[in-house]
Amino acid sequence: MTPDAEQAVAAAVGAASTVVPVGAGTQREVGGPVPTGTEVGAPSGIVAYDPAELTVTAGAGTSVDELDAALGAHAQECVLDPRDRRATLGGLLAVGLSGPRRLRYGPLRDRVLEVRFATADGRLVRGGGPTVKNVTGFDLPRLLVGSFGTLGVLTRVILRCQPRPALSRWYRAPGEPDAVRAACLAPSTITWGPDGTRVLLEGHPDDVDAQAAAAELVALPDDGPAWPDAPHRGRVSVPPGQVRQVGAGLAALDGVVWLAEWGVGTVHVGAATEDGLADARGVATAAGGWLLRESGAPTLDGFGVALPASEVMARVKAAFDPTGKLAPGRLPIPGAGVAAPGVVSGGRIGGPARA
Amino acid sequence: MCFPASPAEVAAAVAVAARHDRPFVARGSGTGLSGGATPVGRPVVIVTTHLNRILDVDPAARVAWVEPGVLNLDLSRSVSHLGLHYAPDPSSQAACTIGGNVATNAGGPHCLASGVTAAHVLALDVVLADGSIAQLGGLEPDQPGYDLRGCFVGSEGTMGIATRVAVRLTRDPTVVRTLLLDFTSVEAAGATVSGIIAAGIVPAALEMMDAEITRAVEDYVGAGYPRDAAAVLLVELDGLEAGVAAQVEEVRAVGREHGARSVRVAADERERALLWKGRKSAFGAIARIAPDYYLHDVVVPRTRLVEVLLEVYEIAEEQRLTMMNVFHAGDGNLHPLIVFDAREPGVWPRVTDAGDAILRACVAAGGVLSGEHGIGLEKRDAMPLVFGPDDLDAQARLRDAFDPWGRANPDKVLPRGSRCGELGVVPEGAWV
Numbered sequence: 001m002t003p004d005a006e007q008a009v010a011a012a013v014g015a016a017s018t019v020v021p022v023g024a025g026t027q028r029e030v031g032g033p034v035p036t037g038t039e040v041g042a043p044s045g046i047v048a049y050d051p052a053e054l055t056v057t058a059g060a061g062t063s064v065d066e067l068d069a070a071l072g073a074h075a076q077e078c079v080l081d082p083r084d085r086r087a088t089l090g091g092l093l094a095v096g097l098s099g100p101r102r103l104r105y106g107p108l109r110d111r112v113l114e115v116r117f118a119t120a121d122g123r124l125v126r127g128g129g130p131t132v133k134n135v136t137g138f139d140l141p142r143l144l145v146g147s148f149g150t151l152g153v154l155t156r157v158i159l160r161c162q163p164r165p166a167l168s169r170w171y172r173a174p175g176e177p178d179a180v181r182a183a184c185l186a187p188s189t190i191t192w193g194p195d196g197t198r199v200l201l202e203g204h205p206d207d208v209d210a211q212a213a214a215a216e217l218v219a220l221p222d223d224g225p226a227w228p229d230a231p232h233r234g235r236v237s238v239p240p241g242q243v244r245q246v247g248a249g250l251a252a253l254d255g256v257v258w259l260a261e262w263g264v265g266t267v268h269v270g271a272a273t274e275d276g277l278a279d280a281r282g283v284a285t286a287a288g289g290w291l292l293r294e295s296g297a298p299t300l301d302g303f304g305v306a307l308p309a310s311e312v313m314a315r316v317k318a319a320f321d322p323t324g325k326l327a328p329g330r331l332p333i334p335g336a337g338v339a340a341p342g343v344v345s346g347g348r349i350g351g352p353a354r355a
Numbered sequence: 356m357c358f359p360a361s362p363a364e365v366a367a368a369v370a371v372a373a374r375h376d377r378p379f380v381a382r383g384s385g386t387g388l389s390g391g392a393t394p395v396g397r398p399v400v401i402v403t404t405h406l407n408r409i410l411d412v413d414p415a416a417r418v419a420w421v422e423p424g425v426l427n428l429d430l431s432r433s434v435s436h437l438g439l440h441y442a443p444d445p446s447s448q449a450a451c452t453i454g455g456n457v458a459t460n461a462g463g464p465h466c467l468a469s470g471v472t473a474a475h476v477l478a479l480d481v482v483l484a485d486g487s488i489a490q491l492g493g494l495e496p497d498q499p500g501y502d503l504r505g506c507f508v509g510s511e512g513t514m515g516i517a518t519r520v521a522v523r524l525t526r527d528p529t530v531v532r533t534l535l536l537d538f539t540s541v542e543a544a545g546a547t548v549s550g551i552i553a554a555g556i557v558p559a560a561l562e563m564m565d566a567e568i569t570r571a572v573e574d575y576v577g578a579g580y581p582r583d584a585a586a587v588l589l590v591e592l593d594g595l596e597a598g599v600a601a602q603v604e605e606v607r608a609v610g611r612e613h614g615a616r617s618v619r620v621a622a623d624e625r626e627r628a629l630l631w632k633g634r635k636s637a638f639g640a641i642a643r644i645a646p647d648y649y650l651h652d653v654v655v656p657r658t659r660l661v662e663v664l665l666e667v668y669e670i671a672e673e674q675r676l677t678m679m680n681v682f683h684a685g686d687g688n689l690h691p692l693i694v695f696d697a698r699e700p701g702v703w704p705r706v707t708d709a710g711d712a713i714l715r716a717c718v719a720a721g722g723v724l725s726g727e728h729g730i731g732l733e734k735r736d737a738m739p740l741v742f743g744p745d746d747l748d749a750q751a752r753l754r755d756a757f758d759p760w761g762r763a764n765p766d767k768v769l770p771r772g773s774r775c776g777e778l779g780v781v782p783e784g785a786w787v
Contacts, residue, residue, distance in 0.1 A: 050656075050658060051553065052549050052552055052553045052657065052658050053552075053656050053657055053658055054552060054557070075555060076555075096497070096502075097497075098496070098497075102496065106470065106474055107496065107497075109502060109505060110470060110473075110474045119745075119749070123745045124745070125745050125746050125748075125749045126742070126743070126746050127746065127749065127750070129654075129723040129741065130656065130721060130723075131654040131655065131656060131686070131687055131721075131722060131723050131726070132654075132657075132686045132687065133462060133466070133471065133654050133683070133686040133687070133688050133726040133727065134654055134723045134725070134726060135459065135460045135462075135471070135509050135725050135726060135727055135728070135729055135730075136723040136724040136725050136730060136734075136738070136741060136742075137730065137738060137741075137742060137746075137747075137750050137768065137769075138506060138509070138510055138750045138753050138754060138768070139460075139473065139505050139506055139508070139509055139510075140749060140750065140753065142473070142502045142505025142506060143501055143502060143505065143506050143753060145502060145505075146497070146500075146501070146502055147501055151501075162557065163555035163556070163557065164555075178415070185526065185528065185529050185594065185595055186526070186594075203594070203595065203598050204595065204597045204598035204601060205597075206596075206597030206598075207594070207595035207596065207597045207598045210595070210596070210597070211595065235497075237495040237496050237497040237498070238495050239416070239493075239494040239495050240416050240494070240496075241413070241415065241416050261496075264496050265494070265495050265496045266496050266497070288495075289495050290495075290499060292497070292499070303499045305499055307499050307500035308489070308490060308491070308493070308498060308499075308500065308503075309489040309490070309491060309500075309503055310500070312483070312489065312503055312756060312757055313500050313501050313503070315755075315756035315757075315759065316501055316503075316752075316753065316756040318756075319752035319753065319755065319756045320749070320752060331499075331500060332499075332500075333500070
């Protein structure tokens with residue numbers, strides 16, 4: 001990709017009256033409905049990769065598969081782990097969904113060092129910086145992660161990489177997931193569901209063996225548990241201590257399959273019917289959490305919950321997209337698209353576009 | 356100046372400031388190094404040091420709710436019996452507050468593997484500039500909408516005041532090994548840093564000290580550092596037995612390959628503590644050399660570390676200043692330390708000129724202005740070195756969305772003219 005390609009994205013965004021950022025389409029059904037408008041994609045390709053820096057610069061349209069192949073050649077990885085590896089970096093960051101190794105490696109947002117994005121008025125803006133440690137200015141990269149394309153269209157990102165573990169192996173645990181957590185220093189994933197507890201251990205082979213022995217784990221021949229698959233899918237987010245309650249609630253529902261990330265608080269849910277996913281949302285809400293619609297369930301609200309600190313969010317939205325042209329409806333921002341910049345900002349923000 | 360003792364009192368103080376349309380500045384222990392908490396103009400100064408309770412510790416969830424005035428080290432000490440600690444460990448950790456750490460997005464030697472403050476803050480109760488209270492983030496892994504928690508951390512008090520913080524606690528590693536490697540040139544030490552990372556090792560900490568500071572520290576604490584070394588590396592590896600043992604051998608091999616004269620592995624916890632005492636006493640040690648110091652904080656790509664370090668020495672020579680370097684080499688985070696006597700006539704312009712030259716050298720090498728101290732007042736006017744007008748405008752929009760009234764610690768971080776259409780804008784091109 002070239003800087004010109006990014007400028008072309010910015011020009012397209014600036015010219016369109018309604019912008020629909022698109023990647024590989026793997027997250028299209030996540031959250032609020034995709035509006036109709038001008039579809040804008042990001043350039044793809046790896047721009048710079050120096051294994052000794054443990055960072056990689058790539059077009060936001062680059063697929064996770066392509067990134068993995070480049071990093072894998074140097075025994076490195078960037079922990080993204082989407083369900084569908086055709087997903088683009090920009091799409092993945094826009095929906096902000098962390099993969100199942102979050103327990104050990106932290107959320108997606110911690111891996112983004114720098115972003116470049118096209119603004120509603122057609123400019124290219126850069127936030128963050130290329131170094132692995134940086135507190136220069138406000139954290140635009142974190143703001144963009146999970147913003148569903150409603151603040152700008154990502155064109156280029158710099159991500160943090162890490163050495164690939166020498167060994168990754170899945171296990172079945174005979175007992176409770178808490179026992180695994182106590183016995184193992186840093187398991188990469190612990191799943192808990194109707195089929196019991198599964199564990200992913202990564203690291204030096206001798207350490208993996210020793211940890212497995214200490215927790216009385218039984219090695220599995222496969223790649224671990226299957227993520228719930230059904231016509232209607234969502235993910236529950238609850239405080240980690242509430243996962244057991246959510247599991248009990250989901251187990252009582254007909255036609256609902258689920259798998260929890262223990263210690264994280266994410267519960268993946270699949271339902272045979274749209275009503276089933278709505279019932280699962282009820283279970284999540286009762287446990288103090290919420291359910292994000294990930295696919296199917298076309299008449300179900302994408303989020304089913306009011307946004308916290310919604311006044312500030314509305315002001316952020318108005319500051320970056322005063323006319324509400326970017327991915328309208330993808331996030332339930334109160335007043336998005338109708339806010340007059342002068343009212344929201346007292347005249348200080350959301351002013352006329354820079355020439 | 357006020358010392359609120361509850362979140363409600365913080366909100367009340369902010370509300371009073373709002374009623375009189377006066378700016379306010381939050382302040383913790385005042386250990387910040389970039390002037391972020393320095394009152395400018397006539398603000399209401401809201402000191403959070405009386406909000407110093409650890410409210411709740413949940414060992415199963417590994418989360419603690421704390422008030423902003425809790426000292427960083429006190430938090431780690433209070434959970435050590437649970438086999439847990441709070442990972443960010445700035446040098447001032449015995450004195451600095453969690454609230455200040457949140458404001459500056461503070462780091463420390465052990466942030467190489469575990470990340471800076473932003474990776475360890477889960478949720479915040481904040482008082483916004485109109486006196487209203489909001490919760491940002493949460494204990495559930497994801498929240499719907501924008502990551503306001505992520506924006507607030509590192510915003511240096513310009514988006515509001517945190518009154519309650521939920522932090523992630525980290526399990527103590529099973530095995531910790533600390534090594535001291537000694538070199539006859541900074542180039543060799545720098546090449547070893549790159550070699551360690553290239554070997555697929557991300558140590559828990561990877562610190563470098565140059566000749567002058569090594570000697571000063573050794574004279575001060577007697578940690579057994581080689582007084583004739585051109586540079587030493589302090590490397591800490593942690594995790595599980597086999598992995599750590601293998602990494603110790605690899606680090607030893609990489610060091611030898613680049614000409615390390617000696618590789619000392621701390622035999623026990625006492626020796627490990629002694630090696631760290633040397634590193635952590637660096638700023639005390641220099642008081643024996645000169646009464647004043649100016650500590651910088653810049654980050655460069657790790658592969659350009661040596662090149663920039665040599666430039667730093669050249670700058671010191673040009674300005675006829677003593678410059679020492681003790682820094683987080685593993686993540687390219689340089690801390691040039693200018694040691695001087697402020698009573699010496701004409702020294703200040705040389706100190707500030709040297710600082711400016713260091714910033715420019717780092718930016719020219721693809722670096723950034725700050726890795727962990729923040730921008731505050733100190734580097735505010737250098738922001739255009741790394742950000743263009745559109746980038747600064749976007750940051751101003753974010754800041755103003757939190758505080759449209761411009762009352763929360765104004766005049767920090769963003770230089771005048773950041774907002775498009777703002778009066779006094781410096782013409783494009785005049786900045787760089």
